[in-house]
Amino acid sequence: MYPLFFFVFATAAVGFAINLLVQRHPIHSALSLIGVMASLASLYLMLGAEFIAAVQVIVYAGAIMVLFVFVIMLLNAGEEERTDRSRLAKYLGMPLFLVFLVTLATILSRQFSPNSMVQFGDFPGHTADIGRRLFQNFLLPFEVVSILILIAIVGAVVLARKETY
Amino acid sequence: MPAWNLTAILPEAILTVVGIVVMLLGSFSSQNQDRGCRTVTLMGLAGATVAVVAQRQHQGAFFDGMFLVDPFGIFFHLLFFLIAALVVLSSADYLQAEKLTVGEFYTLLLFGTVGMGLMASANDLILSFIGLEISSLASYVLVGFRRGVASSSESALKYFLLGSFATAFFLYGIALLFGATGSTRLTQIQEILRNVSGRATAGAAGTVLLPTPSTLSSLAQGPEQFPTALLGLAASLLFVGLAFKVSAAPFQVWTPDVYQGAPTPVTAFLSTGPKAAAFAVFLRVFLVGLEQTADQWSALLWVSAALSMFIGNLAALWQSNMKRLLAYSSIAHAGYMLVAFTAHSVDGTSAVLFYLVAYAVMNLGAFLVVTHLGNRGERYVEMDDYAGLGYRSPLLAACLTIFLLSLIGIPLTGGFLGKFYVFRSALQADLIGLTILSVVNSAIAAYYYLRVMVAMYMNAPERPVPLEPVSSSVGVTLFICAGGTLWLGVFPQSILRLAENAAQWLLGAG
Numbered sequence: 125m126y127p128l129f130f131f132v133f134a135t136a137a138v139g140f141a142i143n144l145l146v147q148r149h150p151i152h153s154a155l156s157l158i159g160v161m162a163s164l165a166s167l168y169l170m171l172g173a174e175f176i177a178a179v180q181v182i183v184y185a186g187a188i189m190v191l192f193v194f195v196i197m198l199l200n201a202g203e204e205e206r207t208d209r210s211r212l213a214k215y216l217g218m219p220l221f222l223v224f225l226v227t228l229a230t231i232l233s234r235q236f237s238p239n240s241m242v243q244f245g246d247f248p249g250h251t252a253d254i255g256r257r258l259f260q261n262f263l264l265p266f267e268v269v270s271i272l273i274l275i276a277i278v279g280a281v282v283l284a285r286k287e288t289y
Numbered sequence: 290m291p292a293w294n295l296t297a298i299l300p301e302a303i304l305t306v307v308g309i310v311v312m313l314l315g316s317f318s319s320q321n322q323d324r325g326c327r328t329v330t331l332m333g334l335a336g337a338t339v340a341v342v343a344q345r346q347h348q349g350a351f352f353d354g355m356f357l358v359d360p361f362g363i364f365f366h367l368l369f370f371l372i373a374a375l376v377v378l379s380s381a382d383y384l385q386a387e388k389l390t391v392g393e394f395y396t397l398l399l400f401g402t403v404g405m406g407l408m409a410s411a412n413d414l415i416l417s418f419i420g421l422e423i424s425s426l427a428s429y430v431l432v433g434f435r436r437g438v439a440s441s442s443e444s445a446l447k448y449f450l451l452g453s454f455a456t457a458f459f460l461y462g463i464a465l466l467f468g469a470t471g472s473t474r475l476t477q478i479q480e481i482l483r484n485v486s487g488r489a490t491a492g493a494a495g496t497v498l499l500p501t502p503s504t505l506s507s508l509a510q511g512p513e514q515f516p517t518a519l520l521g522l523a524a525s526l527l528f529v530g531l532a533f534k535v536s537a538a539p540f541q542v543w544t545p546d547v548y549q550g551a552p553t554p555v556t557a558f559l560s561t562g563p564k565a566a567a568f569a570v571f572l573r574v575f576l577v578g579l580e581q582t583a584d585q586w587s588a589l590l591w592v593s594a595a596l597s598m599f600i601g602n603l604a605a606l607w608q609s610n611m612k613r614l615l616a617y618s619s620i621a622h623a624g625y626m627l628v629a630f631t632a633h634s635v636d637g638t639s640a641v642l643f644y645l646v647a648y649a650v651m652n653l654g655a656f657l658v659v660t661h662l663g664n665r666g667e668r669y670v671e672m673d674d675y676a677g678l679g680y681r682s683p684l685l686a687a688c689l690t691i692f693l694l695s696l697i698g699i700p701l702t703g704g705f706l707g708k709f710y711v712f713r714s715a716l717q718a719d720l721i722g723l724t725i726l727s728v729v730n731s732a733i734a735a736y737y738y739l740r741v742m743v744a745m746y747m748n749a750p751e752r753p754v755p756l757e758p759v760s761s762s763v764g765v766t767l768f769i770c771a772g773g774t775l776w777l778g779v780f781p782q783s784i785l786r787l788a789e790n791a792a793q794w795l796l797g798a799g
Contacts, residue, residue, distance in 0.1 A: 231518045235469075264298070264352040265416050268407060271305055272423050275400050278312065279430035282393045283445075 129170060137163035148203045150196045154189065161185040175251040296344065297351035297358050300337040300366060301403045307333025308399035315392010323391040327381055330395040334374045334402075341366045354474055355413040364642060364791040365409035365569045372562045372649050373402045379657050379766040380554035386665050387552065389434055398558065401427030405566035414463045414473040414578075417570050421459065421534070424563050425452050431558070432551040438666075444550025451543045452533070459530025465523035466578070469516045475578040482520075482581040517585075524579050524586045528593075531574070534567035537627055538596035541620045545604075548616035553663055553670075556612060557656030560619045561649040568626065568645060572638060575630075576795060583633055590631040591723060597624030598730040605737045609672045611659050614737060615652070618696060621734060622648055628727050629711040632718035638792035639785065640710035646784055647695070647703030647777050654770030655692040658685060661763055662754070669754050675741060676748035682756055686745045688771050693738040695774045698731050703777030710785075 140159035147153045161184045169177035258266055295302065311326050311333075341363055348358045377395060384391050404423025411417040429452065433445025463473060470478045533540040548556045575586060601621030608614040622644075629640035662678070662685070663670050679686040695704035708731060715724045759767070777784060 228522065231522050235516055235519045261353045262355075262415065264355055265413070265419050268416070268419050268423070271400055271403060272419060272426060274309075275397065275423060275426045275430070278393055278396060278400075279426065282390070282397075282430055283433055283436060 126170070130167070133163045133166045133170070137167070148206075150201045150204065151193065154192045154196060157192070158185050158189050161189070172250075175254050294351050296347050297349075297356055299340040299344070300370075301406050303337045303340055304333055304399050304403045304406070307336070308396045308403070311399065312392055312396040315390060315396070323381060323385065326391045326395055327377060330377050330399060331374060333399065334370050334377070338367065338370045341370070350412065354476065355411070355416055356407075357410050357412045359410075359791075360787070360794045361569075361573070361791040362406075362410035364787055365565065366406050368565055368646055368649060369402050369405045369409070369562055372558065372565070372653065373398055375653050375766055375769065376554055376558045376562075378762050379557075379653075379660070381762055382760050383552065383554050383660055387435060389552070394431070394434065397427045397431050401431070401558075401562070405562055405569075408566045409569040411570070411573070412475050414466065414475065414574070417574070418456075418460060418463060421567070421570065422456065424566055425456065425534070428452075428555075428559055428563055431555045432547060434555065435552050438550075440550040441552065442550075444547045447543055447550075448547045455530050455533035455540065457530075458526050458533075462523050462526030462528075462530060465519060465526060469519040469523055475573060478578040479580055482579075486581050517582075520579070520582050521585050524575070524582060525589060527574055527579075528586065528589055531567055531571045532593060535564050535571065535623045535626075536597075536620050537593050537623045538600045538620065539593070541597065541600060541623075544620055545613050545616040548619070549610060549612045553612065553656055553660040553667060556616075557653050557660070560615070560652055560656070564619070564623065565645045565649065568630075568641060572630070572641065572795065576633070576638065587631055587633060590627055591720070594624050594627035594631055594723060595726050597621065597627060598727060599624075602730050602733045602737075605734070608737070611670050611672060611675070611741070612656075614672070614741075615655060615659070618734065618737075619652070621730065622652075622696075624730070625708065625711050625727060628720070628723055629714050631720060631723060632714040634714060634718055635789065635792045635796050636710070636717060637714035638795060639788040640707070640714045642788035642791055643710055643777075643781070643785055644707035646788075647707040647774070650770050650773035650777065651692045651695040651702070651704055654688060654767060654774065655696065657763065657767055657770065658689040658692070661685070661757070661759065664755055664757065672741060672744055673748075673751055674754045675744045677745070677750040679746040681750075685759065685767075688767050689745065690742055691771050691774055693741055695778070697735045697738045701775065701778045703774045703781070706778055706781045 137160050140156045140163060144153045144156035144160065147156060161180060165177045165180040165185065168174075168180060307329060311329055314326055314329060344358050345363060348360075350357050377398060380394070381391075383389075384394060401424045404420045404425075404427065407420030408417055408424065411420055429445055429449045432448050433442050435441035466478065467473050470481045472478050472481060529540060532538075533543075536544040548560065551559065575583075575590075579586060598621050601617045601619070601624060605614050605617035605621065608617060626641050626644050626648075629637040629644065631637070632640075659670060662674065678689075691702065695702035698705045698708040708727075712724050712727065715727070
């Protein structure tokens, strides 16, 4: 049962991701992205990482996607125009990307033998553990992220404010 | 949280608070309060420097071993604060001429410095990553600071998109490294890999691979056999992310466009500060965490160093725009530093550190002259605009000459000794081919730097280029940069001793 579910959601994630790139209309791409997020959330849940799965749905599929869609609609973005893509990207980019993907897949599949596949509940880490780690071992990175967010806010204001003079 | 933990991050805390104060000051005050913002910023940097100097008495690992206060981190902190102070001091006139908001500029600069400081001291890849993101995000905004100018926005967008892509590689590398070793703590990774290779050489031949779910519960013990392929993959992904940030080939494509479009003081900052911070992470990750796999990644560094030098120097030959020329030269200089990095020795590491200091003062100085001559709207940044500068403003031309001579590597300048230490460490590590390539490159580089000097002293100006008088703050900064360049070239001992101390600590710590 477990492998079946895995393949269903994994295929869905990859399929939605490809669809995201192929679609020409930004809204269609955004909707595909929701599909990717939801499939990933299911995969996380199957690994037993319920907190990350919930965050994935609430933050990514929920909040961030709403913003995406909001911006797309606000800008009334139409179908994208395909410019003449560079030859280099066309003839070198795709093959190199495939080489990269194949290398990645071979190395990973060689390192992890098929019978060592993780099952539901293999990971002891639950929400309480994540909280404890976050606020004890990883306290400094957690606090420092607030500077990152502050920079993002200042940056948005700086770049988007109306000229005052 | 015990109080002593706070002393470890005191410099960062001071800069963060000062950054917020400057931000508020900038929003409450009227336009001509720029001077106040600048004073507060400089005082904050001075306070942070005092805190770092005081930290020398309180070295050790803090926050669960995540944050290290060690000679290596202290060296980089002092370098970052020097760079930030010089940029703040010299950019006031530019900001006024371009009618840019001062408060946010200094705030972003300070926050960027905080991120760089975290990168230099982080012993955990998660913290390195967040520091890298902080400094990158601040850089993206600073690059696009001239909103009215299309090229500035264009380069900000380019930098942002490519930079996020590179960060994704870095993050993937962290994930795979965690998968291979079960830790993100660099010293812990080093220990795990050491134990593994120790067991391997002891003849304990096993076929057990990676942390399978059963071994995942005992993370600290690590894998029983060297997961060579996975480690190589992780190392190369980390390399992609970091090579992008130091603008080493083949991930240098963004550099000329971004450096050209960014406001010139920001370009000066980018080419020295974040680059040095990325080198700090580079050195920590590869010389501490991945020390045991050196034979794998040294080939990678070799190729990248050679490519960076050739691409940077050969492309710079054709440039007529000064900012673009210095951008390509920046790629080449990253290549020289990678040469010393490839040596993988205490001498090599201290050569990188010394080179970073020398490069910071000479490059900041060179960009400062470019900023000043560029005038309002950066209109005069072509090489032809420098024609006859030697007669119109002998002092400015003399300063630029010192910086360019140092960039070439002429004796009595910091650049010469920097190159000398790089070549020496490379020779000691038997990297004869790479040393020959870098010497050849130094010769190629002399051509385009000399072209600027020829224009300054031998050509007659083709079009009238207005020349504003040098203000006192710019004059002081120029004096510091020129003096620093010569001082490093004549009395390198004090900085070199600091660099050697830091390098010894980094390589001998584990």
